[in-house]
Amino acid sequence: MDTEPGLTAAAELFKVLGNASRLALLRIIGDESPTVGSLVEATGMSQPLVSQHLRTLRQAGLVIATRSGKEICYRVADLHVTHVIADAIAHVHEPVDHDDTIDHVAHD
Template sequence: MSTREGAPAVAALFKALGHQARLELLCLLDGADLTVGQLTEASGMSQPLVSQHLRTLRQANLVVGCRNGKEVVYSLADHHVAHVVRDAFTHVTEGDHHD
């Protein structure tokens, strides 16, 4: 896939990453696989809001859910997701980027 052909998919990825709450959920999932209830408790967000953001993250193929009885356990889709998020945090915390 060329850069031009892949640009819409990459733009959609960054759009999904472009919300603070979704980044927080991804950071939580970088440490462990969690249920909606656990994500709600850890993030301080309401359950409907967590579910809404998880839906967006699933649609962007950033997280996957696996049913475990009555609950769904969420995890990062793959190691690339954690890498992108970690790199973004490193980029903004490294300080002045001007030469």
Template sequence: MDAAADLFKILGSSSRLLLLHLLASEPCGVGALVERSEMSQPLVSQHLRTLRQSGIVTVVRTGREALYHLADHHIAHVIDDAVTHVLEEKTLDKGEIDEHD
């Protein structure tokens, strides 16, 4: 449980979630992540360092280029499930009926 709680602490940043969402679709370099996330390069690098140190992302270097990848597909599923859950809650908050009721 402690390891899972630590994972959720790392995933508790909307900026890191966005970067992971982008990496779930394809491996990216820092420049592409800066452009797509609209975050500054130092901020993207800081978050990638945290994600790399925690083992959530890996980096493959080819010459001067470094591509970041999700370490495994489970992270993408956790993020997708969380986003789906939040969107379902928003739909329910708008007055729609829950099928489980």
């Protein structure tokens, strides 16, 4: 049902983004170029869990790992992703008028 080119790939992207821990990591990484250790400290997640999420984010092409001496730093691969996350967070903070939504759907 990929009626528009890119819909399937976009759905896969949303699957990766559909995890609160990965979103938290991307928010932190979007603001700086942290190491695994600083991500563990910032999130309170275990090092193995942070590493697992980072692997998923790397495989999805959302973060890039670069070596800095003995440490590896992470950065967001594409700022579009940080905008998508920021927009999603802004959206969930917007007040919802359920009556308006029902009226809008009924008139369409």
